[in-house]
Amino acid sequence: MDQFLVFTVVGLSTAAVYAVIGSGLVLTHTAAGVFNFAHGAAGMLAAFSYWQLAVGWGWPVPLALATVLLVLAPAFGLLVERVLMRPVQNLGEAERLVMTVALLTGCIAFARWVWDPNAPRPLVPFFSDRAALRLGPATVTWHQAVTMAVALAIAAALWFLLHRTRAGTEMRASVDDRALARLTGADPLRAGRLAWVLGIQLAAVGGILIAPTVALDAQQLSLLIVSAYTAAVFGRLRSLPLTFLGAVVVGLLEAYLAGYLPRNDYLPGVRLAAPALLLFLALLVFPHRRLRGRDRKAIPVPMPGRRGSLLLAGAIVTLAVVFVTVLDENAVISYGVVFSLGLVALSFVPLAGLAGQVSLCQLSIAGVGALTWGHLGAQGGLWALVVAVLTAAGVGALIALPALRLSGIYLVLGTAAFAVVMDRWIFTLPAFEVFGVRIALFDQGSVSVTGPDLFGLHLTSPRELMVLAAVCLALTSLAVAAIRRSRFGRRLIALRDSEAAYVTLGGRLLGAKVAVFALSAGIAGLGGALYGMQQQTVTAEQFNLVAGLPVFLIAVIGGLGTIGMGLFAGLAFVVPTQVLTGLGPWAHDLSALLIALTGMALAHSPSGVAARMRDQWAPLARDRVLMPVLLAVLSACWAAAGLGAAPGWYLVVLAAAVAVALRTRAAARQAGPDDVPPEWWGVRRPWRHDDGEVLDRALAAHR
Known part of the structure; x- marks a missing residue:
């Protein structure tokens, strides 16, 4: 007593x-x-x-x-x-x-x-x-x-x-x-x-x-908010007395677990994950009618063309080839995760961009893929990579079941709670047996990961693994683009716009959510497995909630409905980090701060910057004169860098300057002269935002 x-x-x-x-x-x-x-x-x-x-x-x-x-x-x-x-x-x-x-x-x-x-x-x-x-x-x-x-x-x-x-x-x-x-x-x-x-x-x-x-x-104090989340959900985000009651429940639960939880290797994480577990249960049990369907605004999802999708896939593979031929061994190791993290970010496109289901646990699911490959793929068999993807997809399907009960902020809270439970408890479990089968996770340490066997070759070098990750990102981008053009993609967009209307028109809500969560988790699991191959050793800290937030932010910055967001997110996450790291230890956390500041600035533009960049560069891609010139300049810079004829950064700056100048020239060439007759607007030059207003005023003057 x-x-x-x-x-x-x-x-x-x-x-x-x-x-x-x-x-x-x-x-x-x-x-x-x-x-x-x-x-x-x-x-x-x-x-x-x-x-x-x-x-x-x-x-x-x-x-x-x-x-x-x-x-x-x-x-x-x-x-x-x-x-x-x-x-x-x-x-x-x-x-x-x-x-x-x-x-x-x-x-x-x-x-x-x-x-x-x-x-x-x-x-x-x-x-x-x-x-x-x-x-x-x-x-x-x-x-x-x-x-x-x-x-x-x-x-x-x-x-x-x-x-x-x-x-x-x-x-x-x-x-x-x-x-x-x-x-x-x-x-x-x-x-x-x-x-x-x-x-x-x-x-x-x-x-x-x-x-x-x-x-x-900083991280520990910030994540104490999970316990306060639970208290607020007890109060259904509006009742202060119930919020205080929820706080008492959480506080006493933590104290009693610390005092009375049996001492063994499997339960210490339960005490740390208890607030997140309680939050998850509260989200499932309590009614949440107040927020359901509130303030939802549909954002147009661009339709990727087949030609543009193929160009994107080719650009991804070409970029990987440039990296492995220009960068030295250490730089390839540093920049190698561009394409694997791009796959994790791409998993947001079908889930959040098409279906409107926002998740904060995608990096945790990527950790499941990395773990599965690390333990089963020690001999390099590709079957283990398939199992890693299917295991991650199964975890995503399990998350989809409570997602039927949740939406909006509550779904985000549920996925965040899942990530915290994985980080604080599941990933910390030692090896255990189920029906005689030994199951090992991080085993309270790290897991060694090796490359796969492909066509009789054992891929182990950073250059080989970078090209493999780029090919996987390219093929997955093509697959996601095909899904967007398919009937299934249109049904996901209908699900995003209105779940009630989707069900009324005969859609199966359970099947659709399970399918899209499993699909997204499978993509994240593939990215996690490739990330583990490139890192060679992975730990639980690499897949926690805080580590996944910048990936989510970059995905939002790029545009959740844009197929090219995977490549954009990988480059935006890795390149600034590596550049700033070279400035000294004081810039270690500066890249995450810049990502956050960019996310704050671009929250006003939910369509993202990847689609905007595509529109800006489209005139140059269609120009039959200037585009070959750009390709020739890029090829020359590539050759000069490979031969060591000039410093790499000089060539990068030169190529970027030439590309921007040619893009500006291509836009001017496509715009044509300003004296195009009004009846040819939209044909001989692009339709402008103010053209409709000009024509309306002209017609009103002649009435």
């Missing part, structure tokens, strides 16, 4: 922190209609800032607290609301989701860039110099008492704000219909601004309160 009371006190103290953070999530969603994935990251930045002021610079604790909670946190909340969220407020839910995911990635990268993650930064609990309080056989530290008292005070203050003040009424009214709220005299902008400020302040309070009890680590 004594031990039970001790764990209860610890659990209630942790629950108080989760309640504070979860209430900030609910407040932001209630007033602004945004589920803030970066909420925990905001608390993490507050904890680091508090450490910097109080410990790093030696400020008095009250002054450091006041600076963080009353100056830095509100300023950050105003910045997020005004610069990031207000421009996408009237867009769909997906754009707001991308913005907060980008903010989460950016905050983690910024913290790692500013504060060395290898340096310990202990924080002293509040009132640690005072004797602990006695509660029977249990001991309550002053820090725990302060934490619980702050949580109760915040609960009372928030209830009073939302239900007894005009500002709270405006906040609750603005989320459902901002235009209608304006008619009643409310100010939705003011309500949203206040919600973001208070929400970030609550995250800061939670981050500072929990930081002394855990390691001051």
Whole structure:
């Protein structure tokens, strides 16, 4: 009994922190209609800032607290609301989701860039110099008492704000219909601004309160938000009392698992994954009618032509050949994962681009493919690669079953919870036997991976594996393009636009979702297996949730409905990282920060940049004079680099400059003279955006 009371006190103290953070999530969603994935990251930045002021610079604790909670946190909340969220407020839910995911990635990268993650930064609990309080056989530290008292005070203050003040009424009214709220005299902008400020302040309070009890680590503190996610889902993103009840359940569950979970090699990860498991169960059990189908806006999915798809596939293979003939051995190893990670990113196209099912666990599924190939493909048999793809596809099919119950934000939360469970528990399991068959995962370490046997050749060198990955990416891109043109692709787009209409017209929702999740997971599993071959050794940390967020962001930046997004994502993820790494250790996390900043900037353009780039370069590709000139210049640069006649970067800059100049010239040649008669607009020159308005005015003048 004594031990039970001790764990209860610890659990209630942790629950108080989760309640504070979860209430900030609910407040932001209630007033602004945004589920803030970066909420925990905001608390993490507050904890680091508090450490910097109080410990790093030696400020008095009250002054450091006041600076963080009353100056830095509100300023950050105003910045997020005004610069990031207000421009996408009237867009769909997906754009707001991308913005907060980008903010989460950016905050983690910024913290790692500013504060060395290898340096310990202990924080002293509040009132640690005072004797602990006695509660029977249990001991309550002053820090725990302060934490619980702050949580109760915040609960009372928030209830009073939302239900007894005009500002709270405006906040609750603005989320459902901002235009209608304006008619009643409310100010939705003011309500949203206040919600973001208070929400970030609550995250800061939670981050500072929990930081002394855990390691001051950017990723760990940011992922504590999973427990707050669970508390918020208990409250169905609108009820503060139920959110606090959910926080108590999560906090006590973690404490009791830490105290009473049997000691063996298979269960320690259960305690770490318990909040994610509970989140997954809560998503499946609780009704979620409030968010279903809300703010969904259809984005046109481009139809890839056969000629363009073949050109893309040829460009992928040609680029790989250029890499292996120009780059040295070390550079091939560094840039070799362009095509395998491109396959992982390409898996978002059928799932999110066509079917509208957003998933944050694609890199975890890629880890399943890498594991399966690593254990079964030690002899290089191609059958093991087929098994790796099918195993990953089976995992995707299992995820599709709960996806029938979830949609929108809830589906994203479910897939994020799945990634956390895989990272914290499944991937950490030691080897075990099922019906006499030994199953090994990462076995609490790393897995060695080798290349396959192909036509009697054992592919082991980085150059051979790079070409193999490029061929797989090219063939998979062709397959995805064929799916987009097929009847199945059209049915997936119909599923994305309206599940209810899809079922009404005779579609089988279960079959469609299982098929597209399995297809997407199979592509990710293939990418993971190839990634493992190129890395030769893989660990669980390479496939966790945080590692997968930049891949998701780059896929969104490229355009989830664009077939060429796989190549774009691989290049955008690997090339800047390698270039910045060469600048020195200080630029280690700068590439992830730049990816996040780009995601924030391009969330306004959900169609992505890959389609825009294709349209910009299309005139040059169709020009029968300038395109051969460009190919000749590129071939000459390739030959010069292979012969070592000039430094590689000079040739890259030269080729890029020539390509841009020829593209500009091709666009001008296609546009033709400006004196084309109106009846030939669209025939002798491209149709322009303002041509319709010009013709309408001309016709109106002659009426």
